[in-house]
Amino acid sequence: MIRKLLRRVFRRGDSPTSSAPAVIPVARHGVRHQQVSIGARRTCETLQQAGYKAYVVGGAVRDLIAGIEPKDYDIATNATPDQVRGLFRRARIIGRRFQIVHVMQGGETLEVSTFRAAHDADTVKDAHGRVLRDNVFGSIAEDAARRDFTVNALYYDPATETVIDYHHGVADLQQKTLRMIGEPRLRYREDPVRMLRAVRLSAKLRLTLDPAVRAPIREMADLMENVPAARLFDEMLKLLFSGHAVECVKRLRDDGLHHGLLPLLDVILEQPLGEKFVMLALTHTDARVNAGKSLSPGYLFATLLWHEVLAAWESRKAQGAVSIPALYDAMDEVLAVQGEKLAITRRIVGDIKDIWALQPRFDKRAGKSPYRLIELPRFRAGYDFLALRAESGEIPMEIADWWHEFQNADPAERDAMLIADAGPKKKRRRSKSRMPNGEPAAADPEENATAGGGE
Numbered sequence: 001m002i003r004k005l006l007r008r009v010f011r012r013g014d015s016p017t018s019s020a021p022a023v024i025p026v027a028r029h030g031v032r033h034q035q036v037s038i039g040a041r042r043t044c045e046t047l048q049q050a051g052y053k054a055y056v057v058g059g060a061v062r063d064l065i066a067g068i069e070p071k072d073y074d075i076a077t078n079a080t081p082d083q084v085r086g087l088f089r090r091a092r093i094i095g096r097r098f099q100i101v102h103v104m105q106g107g108e109t110l111e112v113s114t115f116r117a118a119h120d121a122d123t124v125k126d127a128h129g130r131v132l133r134d135n136v137f138g139s140i141a142e143d144a145a146r147r148d149f150t151v152n153a154l155y156y157d158p159a160t161e162t163v164i165d166y167h168h169g170v171a172d173l174q175q176k177t178l179r180m181i182g183e184p185r186l187r188y189r190e191d192p193v194r195m196l197r198a199v200r201l202s203a204k205l206r207l208t209l210d211p212a213v214r215a216p217i218r219e220m221a222d223l224m225e226n227v228p229a230a231r232l233f234d235e236m237l238k239l240l241f242s243g244h245a246v247e248c249v250k251r252l253r254d255d256g257l258h259h260g261l262l263p264l265l266d267v268i269l270e271q272p273l274g275e276k277f278v279m280l281a282l283t284h285t286d287a288r289v290n291a292g293k294s295l296s297p298g299y300l301f302a303t304l305l306w307h308e309v310l311a312a313w314e315s316r317k318a319q320g321a322v323s324i325p326a327l328y329d330a331m332d333e334v335l336a337v338q339g340e341k342l343a344i345t346r347r348i349v350g351d352i353k354d355i356w357a358l359q360p361r362f363d364k365r366a367g368k369s370p371y372r373l374i375e376l377p378r379f380r381a382g383y384d385f386l387a388l389r390a391e392s393g394e395i396p397m398e399i400a401d402w403w404h405e406f407q408n409a410d411p412a413e414r415d416a417m418l419i420a421d422a423g424p425k426k427k428r429r430r431s432k433s434r435m436p437n438g439e440p441a442a443a444d445p446e447e448n449a450t451a452g453g454g455e
Contacts, residue, residue, distance in 0.1 A: 021141070024170055026161040031064045033158040039105030040073040041158045043112065046087055048159065052079040053140065055155035061163065062151045065173055066205055075103075075112040076143060076155060084112050115143035141166060148187060148194050149201065149213075150179045178207040185216045192223035193235050199255060200239045203247040217255045229343035236342060240300060243289035245282040274307040277392035284388070298351025299381050301344065303388060308334045309356060310394075324360060331356055351381075358382030359389075362403060366418055374407050383407070 026032065033041060040056050047054035054077040060070035077084065081099050085091045090104035091112075101112040117138030140155065147153040150169040156162075163170060167181050178201060180187055180194075188194055195217050202209050224232070239248050281303035288295055312330035317323055331353055338344065344352075359382065361373050373379060383403055390400035406417055 019166075021144070021164045021166040022168070022170075024163040024165055029065050029163050029170055031061070031156060031161070031163070033161050035064055036060075036156070036158050037070075037073055037108060039103075039108030039110055040075065042105055043075050043088075043103055043110050044158050047075070047077050047079055047084070047112075050079070050087055052077050052083070054079075055140075055157055055164065057155050058147070058152045061154040061156045062169070062173065062205075064156070065154070065163075065170065068205075073108070073110055075110055076115060076140070077112060078115050078137075078140070080114055080137065084114075115140050116146050118142045118145055140164070145181060147181055148191070148197065150181055151201070151205070151207075153181060173205070173207075176205075176207050177210055178202050178205075178213060179210040180213045184213050185220065188216060188220050188223060192220070192227050193231065195221065195224070195255075196235050196239060196252075199251045200242055200244075200248055203244040203251055204242050214255065221255075229339075229341060233342040233344060237297060240282070240285065241289060241295055241297075243286050245286050246279060249278075249282060273393060277307060277388065277394065278304060280388055280392055296351065296381065298348045299355060299385070301348065302352045302355040302385060305334055305338060305352070306356070306385075306389075327357070327360065351378075354378040355381050355385050359386065362386050362399060365402060365406075370406055370414070370418065379407075 036056055040060070044054040044056065054075055056073055057076040058074050060073045063070045079087075081093045081101050084101040084103070085093055088101075088103045091101050093099055093101050098113070098116075103110045103112050114137045117136040144153040144155070144166040150167040150172045152169070153165070153167045154169045155164040157164070167179075172179050178198060180198075198209060198213055198217070201207065239245065242248060281300065285295065285300055309327075309330050312333055313327050316326035316329060321329070335344070335349055335352070355378060358373070358376070358378060361369065362382070364370070364373075376382075383400075386395075386403065387400045389395050390397045402417070406414055409417065
């Protein structure tokens with residue numbers, strides 16, 4: 001520890017991060033303290049009154065300057081996690097690799113992190129260069145240098161309404177450019193998820209990737225294989241629920257990051273019907289996000305993986321398998337393969353299977369089956385999925401239209417639809433009974449008269 005401390009002290013004199021930051025007034029960045037959430041302001045105020053430095057940091061500052069309402073707020077401080085926890089009644093320390101404090105303020109949960117020191121020779125990394133342990137504390141300048149992109153290395157002080165900017169992030173944001181802090185190849189090795197984040201941020205903020213940021217992505221995409229499945233799943237959810245999923249997917253494909261992440265990006269986008277289906281699903285997802293409506297990860301992943309299931313299902317049926325068992329086998333196969341890349345939770349897997357399993361039941365539009373189907377909890381999700389299949393051209397639109405009309409009809413109209421759908425009932429021909437010796441039994445005259453339709 002003493003060696004690390006001495007190294008940092010002597011390093012600061014000639015470090016490029018030791019240069020004075022730009023202190024940008026509100027007249028230039030335009031963010032008033034009233035725009036910051038009450039919880040974030042109170043957290044900064046409590047830390048500052050205790051003698052610590054505290055700033056709103058990262059994505060929240062970036063979004064506020066870009067005119068976007070932040071979804072959450074992070075706070076950066078020179079107080080240690082234990083010191084932060086001691087100042088707040090509702091606070092807890094979480095994390096191993098990167099310890100942070102969750103501070104609860106009313107209905108808000110603020111992530112409070114201590115300024116991190118720059119990486120050095122003692123930083124614990126894996127064989128590919130990914131950082132494994134990261135709890136060495138440092139200065140605000142070192143913390144800024146540690147952040148991935150210049151637009152994320154911004155520190156906002158609600159008390160003075162100033163932005164502290166070490167890496168010209170405000171200028172990059174205003175010039176619509178996404179630049180990396182440090183050497184991009186090294187930063188991607190430290191955390192390969194930054195490649196996904198670059199694509200997501202550029203799509204969300206309509207930024208152009210700096211050539212130095214974009215160039216290594218295609219050649220280093222295989223580093224994504226070293227990312228833990230749970231973390232990759234979280235990052236994919238952020239990307240797909242960003243409100244810019246369609247643009248993100250296009251950019252992922254352009255930058256070569258689609259291979260190995262999701263079958264839809266490997267295979268489906270190379271098939272006209274599959275691409276139309278997926279893009280329609282993502283377009284609907286973007287519309288719901290931007291309208292502030294609720295979203296279902298299960299439904300979205302069901303759409304993304306459906307054509308993989310469809311192909312496996314058809315293959316099994318072609319080999320003579322019974323339809324419904326073949327569907328369940330195909331579902332298990334696809335989800336097992338996908339689970340190697342993305343740690344999809346058990347609850348979401350259950351939602352996905354429910355939606356897929358309902359699809360064959362929409363083919364039954366006679367008898368009591370439709371009544372039983374519309375009473376199921378997953379009916380609405382299953383119907384929306386059916387409508388998407390029809391809209392993409394996978395199945396006739398007439399099927400989706402029928403179910404739309406049926407679920408909105410009154411009981412009498414539903415009965416009429418079932419009769420019309422089922423058609424005239426045919427009398428079932430009774431099989432001829434046979435004698436014990438195998439010979440046909442004598443015909444019953446009354447039965448023959450009835451079957452013949454007359455006397």
